[in-house]
Structure formats: structure tokens, C-alpha cells
Amino acid sequence: MKIKVLFTAALLFAQVGWAQIQKTTDTIYATALRPFGRSLINKEHKLEMIGSAVHLGFKFEGSQCAVYVSVSNQGTHNYIQYELDGVYQKRIRIEGGLKDPIIINNLSKGSHTIWIYKATEAHTGAIIISKIAARNIKPVSLNKVPIIEFIGNSITCGAAADTSEVACGKGVYQDQHNAYMAYGPRVARALGLNYIMSSVSGIGIYRTWNLDGPSMPQVYENIDFQIDNQLKWDFKTYSPSIISIALGTNDLSNGDGKSPRKPFDEKVFTDDFVGFIRFIKLKYPKAQIALLSSPMVSGSSRAILEKCLSSIKSKVDVLYPGDKPVATFFFPLMQAHGCTGHPSVADHLILAQQLEPFFRKLMKK
Incomplete structure (x- = not known):
């Protein structure tokens, strides 16, 4: 199919109508794209980018x-957010009901490569791509x-991290998401590895930050981490070499002061965590398991979390003596600069730098 595109020099991104499109280009449709991460092709043959930092790339010629x-x-x-020729550019707000394309323009002549990323987590809804046009x-x-x-x-989502456009306390929750700049993608890029993000705000191993559930073990199989979705993720899609699990912050939370909240239960947390790892090992028997503590948990809760993670490691190592031992990493305490006590974009760089030697060592085993 051929469409027309008008070169505009004023803005890097612009929303333009079909009548303005004037220059002939080529089109690739959603079914031909090669996304990485939790995604699907829906009944309308469009790509739904579901998980945090799901990404896809394309090459083209022209401006x-x-x-x-x-x-x-x-x-x-x-x-969404994007890279141009290997250099990160910015986040782009996509409005509901948008029918005209987003134009990436004002580029130099010649060939270009763009990678588009979902900036937000699964619970904020899917980003839907029907086609991309360029020469x-x-x-x-x-x-x-x-x-x-x-x-x-x-x-892990990179939630509440980016206040460059919307200040803390303003807008809605996803307005400060920046999955690309979260510690996980930063570590993976530094090590030259691919990555998948399976993260949900407020979630824990056996409860959420303010409610008894749903927990990560309850939703991990579901493609969008929603408790009532019957559509399951196909775990045969990828075979991770390392699975990093950073859960516990919300299990240890004191809650919102409104919903009933029982004291943290070490046994339930430990048993449910071991059960979750056993499920993961059924899906990815060769993967190295890595347990991360929380840079946000302090005081006695910090000691409890580290004690529990050490116990979980010991229990899993006994259950799987022929596998690589579970690895653990305990973050130094961080004074976060993002919204509501979360790490900022700059803080995530620090977290990634702390983690890089740990994961580099695991990759060599």
C-alpha cells in the first residue's frame, strides 16, 4: 500500500491529517513487526504492546x-518513547481516539533506525500500533x-520516576512512568543483553501495598497481569538466561491506613516466594534465579526482607541441588527523588550501576 507524507520542519513530532500527507512511502503492518516483550496481535490484526518497555524496531530511508x-x-x-539511530529521544503522549499518525520528522537524509518502547506498565492499558509508513x-x-x-x-516499572513533563502530584499515575530509564533496561543495555519486563505497581509476593491481593504469583501467567484475564502468556516465546525478582517492598508496606492490614507474615512470604520460584522453574528450567532486595525498605523491615530472601535462597537451593544456586543482591538504602518515595530517572541510573557488576558476574557462570 502507498500513502502520502508531508515533510514538516517545525516540530520533531506532529499529529497530521490524511489530507496533509503528500509524499509516497511504503507501509509495514502490525503483523509484520517484530516486538519484544509481552504483546499480542488482536482481532483487528493490530499490535498491542502490553508490558513495560515492550519494544519494536524498524529501518527506513529519508527524513x-x-x-x-x-x-x-x-x-x-x-x-511511548523512542530511540533514533541508537540515541534515546523522548516520551510521546498518545491520546485516546487518535486516528492520525504520529510523524517523526526533521531527520537527516539517509538511512535511520528507530526503536519504539512502551513507557508504561501493563495496567495502564495497551499501546496499539496498526502500521508504520516510511520510504x-x-x-x-x-x-x-x-x-x-x-x-x-x-x-521495576520505572513508575513515578520521570517528572520532566508532569510534576509529582499532577496528572494521572502513568504521567511519570519511564520504563526505558528504569534500572532493568539500563542494566541490560549496559551488558548488551535483551530484556523482558514483568512488573506491576503495588504488587507483592502474597499481597499488595494496601490489600490482600492479587499477588504476582496469581497474575504472572496472565498476559497483562490482570487477575480476571483468561488469556495466558506463552512462556515458550522467550527463554531467559536470568530471571531477576525484586518483590517484597509492598508485602512489607504498612498499607493505606484504610484497609485492614495484618502484620507482615514471614512464613507466608517465604513459602509463597518459594512456590513462585518453583513455578518459574517449570517454565524456565535452565534460568538462573536472582533475588533483589529493595532500595526503599529501611529499618527493621529491611533486615526482615534480607533475612527472608536468604532463607528463600537456601530452600530453593536444597530443592534444586543440580541447578545453579539462587543469587541474591541487597541494595544499599536509597533516598529516592521521584514521586511518592520512588526512585527518579537519575536514581535508576544509580541502581543500574550498583547492579551491573552483579549481573555481569552471573552471565559469566
């Missing part, structure tokens, strides 16, 4: 491309290198 991207519901919004456009696949899967909560 611009048109991305036909939307979110499902009118009156809502979500965010001589072709989809790009990631290099075949080892994969790290990062399982976690809002910290």
Missing part, C-alpha cells in the same frame, strides 16, 4: 516516518543474545 499508534479508550492517554521501511529484529527477565513492582 521522516509515520507511526499509526493509539490507545483504546477516548478520554485516556498513554506514552523503504523494513522491520528490525533484536540480536540473538541472552535475555534477562525483570519481575518486580512499581520500582
Whole structure:
């Protein structure tokens, strides 16, 4: 199919109508794209980018491309972010009901490669891509290198981290998400690895930050981590070499002061965590398991979490004597600068730098 595109020099990104499109280009449709991370092709043959930092790439020639991207519901919004020729650019707000494409323009002549990322987590809704148009456009696949899967909560999501456009306390929850700049993707890029993000704000191993559930073991199988979704994720899609689990912050939370909250139960936490690892090992028997503590938990709760993680490691190592021992990493305490006590984009760089030697060592085993 051929469409027309008008070069505009004023803005890097612009929303333009079909009548403005004037220059002939080529089109690739959603089914030809090669996304990495939790995603699906829906009944309308469009790509739904579901999980945090799901990403896809394409090459093209010329000074611009048109991305036909939307979110499902009118009156809502979500965010993508992108790399141009290996350099991170910015987040882009996508309004509900958007029909015109997002134009990436004002580029230099010649060939370009763009990677688009979902900036937000699964619970904020899917980013939907129907097609992308540019001259001589072709989809790009990631290099075949080892994969790290990062399982976690809002910290792992990169939630409440980016106040560059919307200040803390303003807008809605996803307005400060920046999955690309979260510690997991930063570590993976530093090590030259691929990555998957399996993270949900507020979630824990046996309860959430303020309620008794749903927990990560209850939703991990579901493609979008929603408790009532019957559509399961196909664990045969990827084979991670390392699975990093950073859960416990919300289990140890004191709650919101409104919902009933029992004291933290070490036995339930430990038993449920071991059960979750056993499930993961059924899906990924060769993966190295890595347990991370929380940079946000302090005082006696910090000691309890580290004690529990050490106990979980010991129990799993006994259950699987022929496997690689579970690895543990305990973060130094951090004074976070993001919203509501979360790490900021700058803080995530610090977390990634702390983690890089740990994961580099695991990759050599």
C-alpha cells in the first residue's frame, strides 16, 4: 500500500491529517513487526504492546516516518518513547481516539533506525500500533543474545520516576512512568543483553501495598497481569538466561491506613516466594534465579526482607541441588527523588550501576 507524507520542519513530532500527507512511502503492518516483550496481535490484526518497555524496531530511508499508534479508550492517554539511530529521544503522549499518525520528522537524509518502547506498565492499558509508513521501511529484529527477565513492582516499572513533563502530584499515575530509564533496561543495555519486563505497581509476593491481593504469583501467567484475564502468556516465546525478582517492598508496606492490614507474615512470604520460584522453574528450567532486595525498605523491615530472601535462597537451593544456586543482591538504602518515595530517572541510573557488576558476574557462570 502507498500513502502520502508531508515533510514538516517545525516540530520533531506532529499529529497530521490524511489530507496533509503528500509524499509516497511504503507501509509495514502490525503483523509484520517484530516486538519484544509481552504483546499480542488482536482481532483487528493490530499490535498491542502490553508490558513495560515492550519494544519494536524498524529501518527506513529519508527524513521522516509515520507511526499509526493509539490507545483504546477516548478520554485516556498513554506514552511511548523512542530511540533514533541508537540515541534515546523522548516520551510521546498518545491520546485516546487518535486516528492520525504520529510523524517523526526533521531527520537527516539517509538511512535511520528507530526503536519504539512502551513507557508504561501493563495496567495502564495497551499501546496499539496498526502500521508504520516510511520510504523503504523494513522491520528490525533484536540480536540473538541472552535475555534477562525483570519481575518486580512499581520500582521495576520505572513508575513515578520521570517528572520532566508532569510534576509529582499532577496528572494521572502513568504521567511519570519511564520504563526505558528504569534500572532493568539500563542494566541490560549496559551488558548488551535483551530484556523482558514483568512488573506491576503495588504488587507483592502474597499481597499488595494496601490489600490482600492479587499477588504476582496469581497474575504472572496472565498476559497483562490482570487477575480476571483468561488469556495466558506463552512462556515458550522467550527463554531467559536470568530471571531477576525484586518483590517484597509492598508485602512489607504498612498499607493505606484504610484497609485492614495484618502484620507482615514471614512464613507466608517465604513459602509463597518459594512456590513462585518453583513455578518459574517449570517454565524456565535452565534460568538462573536472582533475588533483589529493595532500595526503599529501611529499618527493621529491611533486615526482615534480607533475612527472608536468604532463607528463600537456601530452600530453593536444597530443592534444586543440580541447578545453579539462587543469587541474591541487597541494595544499599536509597533516598529516592521521584514521586511518592520512588526512585527518579537519575536514581535508576544509580541502581543500574550498583547492579551491573552483579549481573555481569552471573552471565559469566
